[in-house]
Amino acid sequence: MTLAFIFPGQGSQDIGMGKALAEAFPAARAVFEEVDAALGQNLSGLMWGGDLAELTLTSNAQPALMAHSVAAYRALEANFGVTVKDATFVAGHSLGEYSALAAAGSISLADTARLLRIRGNAMQSAVKPGEGAMAALLGAEVEQAEAACAAGRATGGACEIANDNAPGQLVISGTREAIDAAVAWSQANGVKKAMALNVSAPFHCSLMQPAADAMAGALATTDIKAPLVPLVANVSASAVTDPETIRQNLVRQVTGRVRWTESVQFMVREGVTMTGEVGNGKVLTVMQRRIEKSLNGFTLGAPEDLEAFAKALRGEA
Structure with missing residues (x-):
């Protein structure tokens, strides 16, 4: 082996x-x-x-x-x-x-x-408490996560894929408003489950x-x-x-x-x-x-x- x-x-x-x-x-x-x-x-x-x-x-x-x-x-x-x-x-x-x-x-x-x-x-x-957030997109393809992030960035805040952990297990990171918008987009566009994560900062993004x-x-x-x-x-x-x-x-x-x-x-x-x-x-x-x-x-x-x-x-x- x-x-x-x-x-x-x-x-x-x-x-x-x-x-x-x-x-x-x-x-x-x-x-x-x-x-x-x-x-x-x-x-x-x-x-x-x-x-x-x-x-x-x-x-x-x-x-x-x-x-x-x-x-x-x-x-x-x-x-x-x-x-x-x-x-x-x-x-x-x-x-x-x-x-x-x-x-x-x-x-x-x-x-x-x-x-x-x-x-x-x-x-x-790096980011003041409460200003950043992360969310898991379960059952999502990378292309769906990219589209969700684009919807998040339409708020004017950062929103990026932070972790591509496994097929159907993606995590996004950015400003709280942008992440909320990306989660809402995901829920309206066929992503199996989109949920905010209990994290202390928005890791692995431009913030x-x-x-x-x-x-x-x-x-x-x-x-x-x-x-x-x-x-x-x-x-x-x-x-x-x-x-x-x-x-x-x-x-x-x-x-x-x-x-x-x-x-x-x-x-x-x-x-x-x-x-x-x-x-x-x-x-x-x-x-x-x-x-x-x-x-x-x-x-x-x-x-x-x-x-x-x-x-x-x-x-x-």
Whole structure:
């Protein structure tokens, strides 16, 4: 089987995430300790026994999800001998792209934690509370979502496709008035379900330009190496290894569409038959069933997951 490691994005967080890994594997525990030190915060304590509302704050959720993902990967590597070099590609959904780059040796763990803290704060502060919104369009084709966004922009506000997650699972983002107009258009024009999302900011649209500018500054001084295996980038849905291209893509990603459907389709065309979703939850594994049913997906968030995955790679029962 040809493997790709995929890394989840925001929304997968919950209290207790990563605790079992830290208790079972020293390599995982070391990741949480390094992230805590890099941020000057007991983030692991918040993850394992804190308040969910505080953990869900963008500035906390982003580095927390990355820490869990990298902890799972490091434990897989140290305890079961499975490394990123066993994969053909890595890919991550939105902030998960940073997790993928950390696992693939492109950005150091400490730098990744600091970048995600900057990214989370910048995305949260880019738009005043209440001015932006996002909505899910379920059962919609991309062309319908584009038409809904055009109806939204007729109000004079921003309205763009933020995430193409899977066939029939699209998310739009923009000003509240524009999103409301796009939802109304969708409901009147055959979209199965159009509903506002409970989010703190309008991510992945042009309103995030101040956050993109902040990330351009932060990334300009970050050491980025070529990843050990190619990264399938959100903004291009193609494989990249050049550090400068990665740097530019991470800036573009803040305002750009997460082209996840196309990213999975690209990996399948390149021969990928198995994915390991490294980190908390199973959102990407569920989405990929809608994209390509032939993919064999594993979730790698708990100690027992890692052992089962390693056995599957070795062809053991």
